[in-house]
Amino acid sequence: xxxxxxxxxxxxxxxxxxxxxxxxxxxxxxxxxxxxxxxxxxxxxxxxxxxxxxxxxxxxxxxxxxxxxxxxxxxxxxxxxxxxxxxxxxxxxxxxxxxxxxxxxxxxxxxxxxxxxxxxxxxxxxxxxxxxxxxxxxxxxxxxxxxxxxxxxxxxxxxxxxxxxxxxxxxxxxxxxxxxxxxxxxxxxxxxxxxxxxxxxxxxxxxxxxxxxxxxxxxxxxxxxxxxxxxxxxxxxxxxxxxxxxxxxxxxxxxxxxxxxxxxxxxxxxxxxxxxxxxxxxxxxxxxxxxxxxxxxxxxxxxxxxxxxxxxxxxxxxxxxxxxxxxxxxxxxxxxxxxxxxxxxxxxxxxxxxxxxxxxxxxxxxxxxxxxxxxxxxxxxxxxxxxxxxxxxxxxxxxxxxxxxxxxxxxxxxxxxxxxxxxxxxxxxxxxxxxxxxxxxxxxxxxxxxxxxxxxxxxxx
Amino acid sequence: xxxxxxxxxxxxxxxxxxxxxxxxxxxxxxxxxxxxxxxxxxxxxxxxxxxxxxxxxxxxxxxxxxxxxxxxxxxxxxxxxxxxxxxxxxxxxxxxxxxxxxxxxxxxxxxxxxxxxxxxxxxxxxxxxxxxxxxxxxxxxxxxxxxxxxxxxxxxxxxxxxxxxxxxxxxxxxxxxxxxxxxxxxxxxxxxxxxxxxxxxxxxxxxxxxxxxxxxxxxxxxxxxxxxxxxxxxxxxxxxxxxxxxxxxxxxxxxxxxxxxxxxxxxxxxxxxxxxxxxxxxxxxxxxxxxxxxxxxxxxxxxxxxxxxxxxxxxxxxxxxxxxxxxxxxxxxxxxxxxxxxxxxxxxxxxxxxxxxxxxxxxxxxxxxxxxxxxxxxxxxxxxxxxxxxxxxxxxxxxxxxxxxxxxxxxxxxxxxxxxxxxxxxxxxxxxxxxxxxxxxxxxxxxxxxxxxxxxxxxxx
Numbered sequence: 042x043x044x045x046x047x048x049x050x051x052x053x054x055x056x057x058x059x060x061x062x063x064x065x066x067x068x069x070x071x072x073x074x075x076x077x078x079x080x081x082x083x084x085x086x087x088x089x090x091x092x093x094x095x096x097x098x099x100x101x102x103x104x105x106x107x108x109x110x111x112x113x114x115x116x117x118x119x120x121x122x123x124x125x126x127x128x129x130x131x132x133x134x135x136x137x138x139x140x141x142x143x144x145x146x147x148x149x150x151x152x153x154x155x156x157x158x159x160x161x162x163x164x165x166x167x168x169x170x171x172x173x174x175x176x177x178x179x180x181x182x183x184x185x186x187x188x189x190x191x192x193x194x195x196x197x198x199x200x201x202x203x204x205x206x207x208x209x210x211x212x213x214x215x216x217x218x219x220x221x222x223x224x225x226x227x228x229x230x231x232x233x234x235x236x237x238x239x240x241x242x243x244x245x246x247x248x249x250x251x252x253x254x255x256x257x258x259x260x261x262x263x264x265x266x267x268x269x270x271x272x273x274x275x276x277x278x279x280x281x282x283x284x285x286x287x288x289x290x291x292x293x294x295x296x297x298x299x300x301x302x303x304x305x306x307x308x309x310x311x312x313x314x315x316x317x318x319x320x321x322x323x324x325x326x327x328x329x330x331x332x333x334x335x336x337x338x339x340x341x342x343x344x345x346x347x348x349x350x351x352x353x354x355x356x357x358x359x360x361x362x363x364x365x366x367x368x369x370x371x372x373x374x375x376x377x378x379x380x381x382x383x384x385x386x387x388x389x390x391x392x393x394x395x396x397x398x399x400x401x402x403x404x405x406x407x408x409x410x411x412x413x414x415x416x417x418x419x420x421x422x423x424x425x426x427x428x429x430x431x432x433x434x435x436x437x438x439x440x441x442x443x444x445x446x447x448x449x450x451x452x453x454x455x456x457x458x459x460x461x462x463x464x465x466x467x468x469x470x471x472x473x474x475x476x477x478x479x480x481x482x483x484x485x486x487x488x489x490x491x492x493x494x495x496x497x498x499x500x501x502x
Numbered sequence: 503x504x505x506x507x508x509x510x511x512x513x514x515x516x517x518x519x520x521x522x523x524x525x526x527x528x529x530x531x532x533x534x535x536x537x538x539x540x541x542x543x544x545x546x547x548x549x550x551x552x553x554x555x556x557x558x559x560x561x562x563x564x565x566x567x568x569x570x571x572x573x574x575x576x577x578x579x580x581x582x583x584x585x586x587x588x589x590x591x592x593x594x595x596x597x598x599x600x601x602x603x604x605x606x607x608x609x610x611x612x613x614x615x616x617x618x619x620x621x622x623x624x625x626x627x628x629x630x631x632x633x634x635x636x637x638x639x640x641x642x643x644x645x646x647x648x649x650x651x652x653x654x655x656x657x658x659x660x661x662x663x664x665x666x667x668x669x670x671x672x673x674x675x676x677x678x679x680x681x682x683x684x685x686x687x688x689x690x691x692x693x694x695x696x697x698x699x700x701x702x703x704x705x706x707x708x709x710x711x712x713x714x715x716x717x718x719x720x721x722x723x724x725x726x727x728x729x730x731x732x733x734x735x736x737x738x739x740x741x742x743x744x745x746x747x748x749x750x751x752x753x754x755x756x757x758x759x760x761x762x763x764x765x766x767x768x769x770x771x772x773x774x775x776x777x778x779x780x781x782x783x784x785x786x787x788x789x790x791x792x793x794x795x796x797x798x799x800x801x802x803x804x805x806x807x808x809x810x811x812x813x814x815x816x817x818x819x820x821x822x823x824x825x826x827x828x829x830x831x832x833x834x835x836x837x838x839x840x841x842x843x844x845x846x847x848x849x850x851x852x853x854x855x856x857x858x859x860x861x862x863x864x865x866x867x868x869x870x871x872x873x874x875x876x877x878x879x880x881x882x883x884x885x886x887x888x889x890x891x892x893x894x895x896x897x898x899x900x901x902x903x904x905x906x907x908x909x910x911x912x913x914x915x916x917x918x919x920x921x922x923x924x925x926x927x928x929x930x931x932x933x934x935x936x937x938x939x940x941x942x943x944x945x946x947x948x949x950x951x952x953x954x955x956x957x958x959x960x961x962x963x
Binding site for chain 2: 077078079136137139140143204205206246248250252257258259260261262263264265266267268269270271272273275276278279280282283284286319322323326327328329330331332333334339342343346348350351352353354355356357358359360361362363364365366367368371373374376378401402403411412446447448449472475476477478479480
């Protein structure tokens with residue numbers, strides 16, 4: 042544990058050097074590291090190289106490590122003898138940017154913008170996850186600049202495939218088990234609970250991603266010449282998708298709810314006490330009425346209930362005007378958010394069987410998988426949680442809360458199952474960050490107080 | 503009526519000059535006159551200019567006539583005093599070509615290809631409708647070359663918006679009522695009944711085209727952060743589309759079947775006698791089992807039963823890989839084929855009301871219209887029908903039949919309602935021409951015997 046006098050000059054340096062830290066973040070944001078689209082493969086690597094070079098410049102022993110997909114960046118720096126050893130994880134790849142026409146600026150030409158709610162960093166990856174990742178890097182940089190050492194030993198692990206299902210992650214962890222095993226993992230890819238309320242995310246939903254393609258006629262047909270006797274794959278697909286929820290909005294895949302925990306009254310009461318503003322949350326995206334299961338609050342729906350969502354659908358003619366085509370194929374991307382001990386592989390099997398059973402004569406269905414990870418529930422009794430909670434509460438106007446999150450960060454589960462390591466998720470994103478959407482932003486306050494928060498957490502660990 | 507000796511030299515000339523006719527068709531096919539996509543506006547006009555120049559070169563008084571959309575080509579040439587006056591209609595615009603990757607060659611670099619079934623002209627528009635249109639032009643050219651005059655007076659009307667709903671057609675007919683009114687209209691945009699069986703199409707389905715767009719959240723969302731409480735427009739849309747047919751495949755739009763004629767036993771018997779090969783028809787596009795209403799044969803389904811088809815659907819992320827987006831919008835293009843006296847405008851109204859009633863809180867729906875035309879039933883008692891039937895039977899190995907068609911050529915209805923003129927539809931397309939699809943073709947035999955057929959029909963009229 043460092044001297045209590047060690048922290049203030051680090052915080053002061055972070056304040057003084059904020060502009061330089063922003064410049065570094067902007068450089069990283071300019072690299073279009075879209076991992077899911079092969080056209081950007083070289084850019085993904087360029088982002089990895091840039092991060093590795095930056096770490097080396099700070100005195101971290103870092104390198105770009107190849108995988109069968111996009112590379113990992115791994116770095117090590119030793120703290121004092123006997124100090125804890127933490128692994129810090131973030132991802133440097135970003136989501137695609139379409140529909141591009143909905144962006145108010147080039148997604149890879151980031152800028153600081155003034156908004157009614159304060160300054161924001163605008164650009165793809167500003168919040169998810171380059172901006173968040175850099176809050177930790179900058180905290181380390183400041184510690185090193187002031188004290189020439191960190192208060193703990195740190196292993197950095199930056200992934201380039203988080204937005205495309207992390208296909209190389211588990212093999213990489215397995216192949217580097219010894220090098221990467223630490224006392225605890227710190228993951229910065231989550232959010233604040235509210236503007237002034239920091240949070241440690243202790244429950245994450247799992248994710249099963251599936252793509253269905255229905256094929257009927259062996260070529261696109263004229264809907265006049267063939268409409269009637271020929272199967273229409275869009276019609277088959279929409280009928281299948283429409284049957285995935287019942288009239289109450291429950292998912293109809295057999296066995297889907299196996300392993301979904303019943304919410305305790307205590308948990309429901311704790312969450313109700315957080316003062317979550319449902320109207321503001323929905324209003325921020327143009328909605329007024331919770332659309333999910335009626336017997337659950339919005340927080341409960343997002344944190345503790347599974348879903349089946351349709352993320353994309355395409356078939357036939359989708360350009361301007363009209364084309365009277367009866368298409369050969371139609372496809373949809375479907376994802377399931379999972380909670381508790383729901384088994385993604387069992388659900389995949391049940392889902393595929395259910396879909397296949399509904400495909401009529403003369404049609405076939407094929408499936409592509411896009412990840413399958415169970416939900417994560419963190420070990421909040423690990424002493425690091427109490428230390429970090431106190432450190433965060435010192436930085437922010439309101440005390441830190443333990444919260445759930447609707448998104449999926451399967452890495453926490455992998456750290457546990459592959460490396461036997463608990464994870465602690467601390468992040469500074471906001472619900473209105475538009476991650477995965479046009480005009481993604483990260484509040485300057487999130488970035489600034491995020492760096493300061495990590496400086497405090499490093500001291501507290 | 504010309505001398506019976508007048509026809510043979512015309513037919514001989516068509517045989518002798520086939521290569522030159524093909525060259526002219528190839529030039530026309532090279533112009534990418536896609537009317538539904540604004541990017542090709544100049545090409546559509548270029549096709550009109552080329553046709554007008556060609557007609558003028560033959561001695562037809564032709565010109566390109568502007569509309570508020572794509573231009574019309576109109577030409578006139580006088581026959582002998584007292585001869586009938588026919589209007590010939592074709593369209594020089596073509597369908598879009600996507601998905602381009604499914605074409606075996608550039609759709610606008612046409613070629614003659616050898617196939618197991620004989621030579622074909624491959625390229626967009628070869629069958630629909632440039633190749634068909636040119637069969638008539640070439641027949642006229644040969645008559646003029648041999649006899650310096652045609653046996654009838656002819657008005658040519660070539661449209662450039664047939665594949666995009668013909669928005670300018672009715673206003674143009676109304677504005678030029680006197681100039682365009684003739685004894686009968688000849689329309690070449692239909693098919694043979696079978697390889698050696700010519701046909702006059704006497705029933706055409708109508709077409710109502712609608713585009714539905716469902717909007718939910720005011721931006722694309724992260725399906726983890728919002729999945730559950732936020733409305734998903736793809737889910738709303740697929741549910742609506744899935745409800746448009748019942749379990750028996752009947753369309754559920756209220757009032758949809760008003761005006762659908764009951765098929766007479768005589769008609770069903772006549773059609774059954776045509777010897778239509780259902781297995782070959784479906785097998786040609788990779789299908790085995792009629793998917794339409796079970797109590798009707800395939801021919802009855804296509805010629806005499808209405809449908810609701812989904813021609814396109816899009817929403818969310820549709821690129822490679824996966825994006826866990828919960829989209830703001832989803833949309834579909836839906837078309838209805840209509841028969842008998844079904845009223846397209848009443849059906850549009852009923853359809854929109856039905857869809858709107860199913861849109862949940864926080865979602866909105868908007869509609870775009872893409873044409874609305876009733877079915878056409880021809881006046882087969884007009885004496886031109888018997889004359890043409892005999893002329894076609896002289897040219898082809900099998901006698902000509904009166905048939906129905908699944909497609910929609912609203913022009914016949916407009917000629918009747920606006921100009922008071924009956925139409926006769928004669929064409930030489932084949933079911934396997936892949937019109938509206940990749941690798942569209944037109945049999946060389948269709949082109950060659952098509953020209954000869956028109957030369958005979960002109961003589962017979």
